[in-house]
Amino acid sequence: MAQRPTRRRPTSQDVADLAGVSVTTVSFVINDKSGGNVRISEETRRKVWEAVKALNYRPSSAARSLRTKRSNLLALMVPHIEPPYHPLLAAAVQREAENGNLDVIIYSTRDELQREKDFLDVLISRGVDGVIIHSHQLSGEDIDSLVQAGIAVVIHGNTPTHPFADNVMIDEVKAAEEAVSYLIDKGHRRIGTIAGPEATWDGRLRKEGYLNALQARGIPADEELICEVDFFRQGAGALGMNKFLSLSEPPSAVFAASDHLAVDALLFALDSGLSVPEDVAIIGFDDTPTATQVRPRLTTVHKDIKSLGSTAVQLLLERINGGGSLPARQKMIGHRLVCRESA
Amino acid sequence: MAQRPTRRRPTSQDVADLAGVSVTTVSFVINDKSGGNVRISEETRRKVWEAVKALNYRPSSAARSLRTKRSNLLALMVPHIEPPYHPLLAAAVQREAENGNLDVIIYSTRDELQREKDFLDVLISRGVDGVIIHSHQLSGEDIDSLVQAGIAVVIHGNTPTHPFADNVMIDEVKAAEEAVSYLIDKGHRRIGTIAGPEATWDGRLRKEGYLNALQARGIPADEELICEVDFFRQGAGALGMNKFLSLSEPPSAVFAASDHLAVDALLFALDSGLSVPEDVAIIGFDDTPTATQVRPRLTTVHKDIKSLGSTAVQLLLERINGGGSLPARQKMIGHRLVCRESA
DNA sequence: CTGTTAGCGCATTCAG
DNA sequence: CTGAATGCGCTAACAG
Numbered sequence: 001m002a003q004r005p006t007r008r009r010p011t012s013q014d015v016a017d018l019a020g021v022s023v024t025t026v027s028f029v030i031n032d033k034s035g036g037n038v039r040i041s042e043e044t045r046r047k048v049w050e051a052v053k054a055l056n057y058r059p060s061s062a063a064r065s066l067r068t069k070r071s072n073l074l075a076l077m078v079p080h081i082e083p084p085y086h087p088l089l090a091a092a093v094q095r096e097a098e099n100g101n102l103d104v105i106i107y108s109t110r111d112e113l114q115r116e117k118d119f120l121d122v123l124i125s126r127g128v129d130g131v132i133i134h135s136h137q138l139s140g141e142d143i144d145s146l147v148q149a150g151i152a153v154v155i156h157g158n159t160p161t162h163p164f165a166d167n168v169m170i171d172e173v174k175a176a177e178e179a180v181s182y183l184i185d186k187g188h189r190r191i192g193t194i195a196g197p198e199a200t201w202d203g204r205l206r207k208e209g210y211l212n213a214l215q216a217r218g219i220p221a222d223e224e225l226i227c228e229v230d231f232f233r234q235g236a237g238a239l240g241m242n243k244f245l246s247l248s249e250p251p252s253a254v255f256a257a258s259d260h261l262a263v264d265a266l267l268f269a270l271d272s273g274l275s276v277p278e279d280v281a282i283i284g285f286d287d288t289p290t291a292t293q294v295r296p297r298l299t300t301v302h303k304d305i306k307s308l309g310s311t312a313v314q315l316l317l318e319r320i321n322g323g324g325s326l327p328a329r330q331k332m333i334g335h336r337l338v339c340r341e342s343a
Numbered sequence: 344m345a346q347r348p349t350r351r352r353p354t355s356q357d358v359a360d361l362a363g364v365s366v367t368t369v370s371f372v373i374n375d376k377s378g379g380n381v382r383i384s385e386e387t388r389r390k391v392w393e394a395v396k397a398l399n400y401r402p403s404s405a406a407r408s409l410r411t412k413r414s415n416l417l418a419l420m421v422p423h424i425e426p427p428y429h430p431l432l433a434a435a436v437q438r439e440a441e442n443g444n445l446d447v448i449i450y451s452t453r454d455e456l457q458r459e460k461d462f463l464d465v466l467i468s469r470g471v472d473g474v475i476i477h478s479h480q481l482s483g484e485d486i487d488s489l490v491q492a493g494i495a496v497v498i499h500g501n502t503p504t505h506p507f508a509d510n511v512m513i514d515e516v517k518a519a520e521e522a523v524s525y526l527i528d529k530g531h532r533r534i535g536t537i538a539g540p541e542a543t544w545d546g547r548l549r550k551e552g553y554l555n556a557l558q559a560r561g562i563p564a565d566e567e568l569i570c571e572v573d574f575f576r577q578g579a580g581a582l583g584m585n586k587f588l589s590l591s592e593p594p595s596a597v598f599a600a601s602d603h604l605a606v607d608a609l610l611f612a613l614d615s616g617l618s619v620p621e622d623v624a625i626i627g628f629d630d631t632p633t634a635t636q637v638r639p640r641l642t643t644v645h646k647d648i649k650s651l652g653s654t655a656v657q658l659l660l661e662r663i664n665g666g667g668s669l670p671a672r673q674k675m676i677g678h679r680l681v682c683r684e685s686a
Numbered sequence: 687c688t689g690t691t692a693g694c695g696c697a698t699t700c701a702g
Numbered sequence: 703c704t705g706a707a708t709g710c711g712c713t714a715a716c717a718g
Binding site: 041 | 687688689690693694695696
Binding site: 009011012013023024027028031033059060062063064065066067068 | 711712714
């Protein structure tokens with residue numbers, strides 16, 4: 001070791017020379033091409049691998065991509081990488097991607113449309129084989145530019161559908177509805193919601209579920225009890241809870257549109273001297289690890305993030321290997337209410 | 344939209360044809376080459392860009408990489424992507440990488456040496472421009488294979504040093520020492536530590552700091568009070584705390600080698616009916632968001648993760664643009680004890 | 687069963 | 703100031 005950087009990197013030609021065969025043969029044994037009218041003797045294989053080891057040869061994926069039009073690259077485009085939700089998704093995606101020997105690049109858009117658009121270009125430049133998109137702003141046309149470029153795309157959530165893009169999602173409305181119904185069953189009548197932005201699908205859908213639940217039980221909705229906040233802003237949950245607590249008639253229960261929000265709200269309530277769930281019950285959404293790291297533990301809607309991620313990759317893989325023009329598929333992942341202590 | 348996938352992607356040749364110029368010119372204007380004996384008329388520039396827009400041209404980075412030997416790719420190699428620590432690091436790295444128009448691939452090694460070695464090969468194949476490594480097992484020789492391949496490397500932590508690889512770290516020993524000293528100052532004499540694996544640098548170094556602090560105050564170390572656990576295993580912190588609590592003479596304070604461990608331990612103590620910090624004080628390490636999401640809030644050593652990440656990328660960038668053979672540099676990032684409620 | 691050869695799309699000398 | 707020609711390293715016809 002300790003030598004100065006950068007000697008010339010060996011090429012397949014070097015390997016061929018050393019092994020005393022042609023580059024074709026090298027390529028064949030390295031890619032283990034045994035099909036067709038190709039048969040390589042054990043002896044030759046051995047020699048090639050020997051040369052590979054000796055030279056410490058690693059094929060250049062740039063050259064390979066150029067030739068094969070496959071990059072073995074997946075992209076994951078998400079609004080944020082900060083904990084807790086998206087890293088879990090990323091982990092699941094990575095894990096599944098490994099099975100196909102795919103690397104994954106994560107693009108964090110900060111929820112800004114311009115950055116999303118920019119990334120679209122990057123994706124095409126890079127020639128990624130597939131992309132998983134979690135976005136609230138991209139249009140069908142944007143997606144189409146990817147599809148046109150031959151990139152497989154699956155969309156995380158119920159966002160714009162494209163004839164050749166798949167969706168992986170959970171039934172947001174129903175899930176939210178179940179959560180709120182649970183609250184109603186517990187006897188709550190005055191239920192607030194810390195909702196996500198109306199501009200996002202998740203925000204809109206979960207609020208819809210909330211409203212559905214109320215309506216189903218004949219409880220009138222009250223604008224005062226709906227507080228729309230940003231999903232990712234620091235302290236957003238506290239903001240909502242604060243608003244509720246300062247009402248002349250505060251809610252006895254709160255449905256927060258994410259665990260992040262819920263935990264934030266919960267802590268605010270606690271710090272305000274209230275007991276949870278006695279003074280105010282709280283229910284979250286996602287079931288991220290934080291849900292069990294607060295006391296009382298958070299009652300929340302469990303989303304199977306792992307399964308979301310792996311399913312997304314599987315869909316991608318199917319499209320990549322073969323079915324470029326499969327019709328759009330919608331995969332609904334199960335969810336369930338996890339009752340813990342906060343409600 | 345709604346067309347079926349994949350039309351032939353336009354190349355720089357197509358752009359040239361449409362603009363009525365040569366590919367050379369296209370390349371020049373796209374890469375904004377104005378130096379040397381190259382001067383392109385405003386008029387020509389305009390025409391080229393027009394053609395680019397018209398055709399929706401995106402240069403192929405595979406071809407470009409093949410030619411330029413630069414991939415504009417950074418890699419981040421970490422033991423886990425799960426929350427909370429590494430996603431924060433990843434976020435910081437990403438953010439800084441954007442300034443250089445670099446994408447970043449995250450490799451999660453699950454702390455397994457074999458996977459680390461495998462990734463080394465992938466890195467070389469991909470021809471990443473630089474890599475940030477957080478590993479406990481890789482040797483100087485392993486690092487060298489990267490350097491030889493012309494890849495810039497910076498190491499996260501105090502791990503093996505290589506003549507041409509940089510380190511970004513905090514003073515683990517001193518930080519740990521400060522934390523434990525704080526406990527001693529508060530009057531604690533019987534202090535336990537939930538330590539990381541002896542096999543990891545972080546584990547070893549933080550334990551060293553713990554021992555130093557005790558020694559400095561003449562407090563004898565007690566094997567019983569040192570509990571070595573895995574950094575990432577679920578419930579590792581609880582395990583440690585459980586062991587301490589079942590001692591005939593339990594510690595009155597505990598120094599945990601990470602927030603993750605600390606929070607876990609804290610919750611276990613709480614759930615066991617103890618009060619923190621009255622019955623047992625707890626202090627963590629890292630200052631991740633969870634530290635403020637538990638009650639009592641966690642007293643902990645603040646690590647400037649953002650700065651760690653961005654510094655790492657800056658070092659990489661310097662090496663990539665120019666100084667391939669700069670001597671190894673060691674960047675020490677500041678830390679500080681954040682006193683909250685748990686100790 | 688193995689070797690020869692022709693590009694993949696781009697950046698870049700070197701002439702004009 | 704711009705164009706023609708070369709090759710980066712690899713895969714895949716196509717011949718032997």
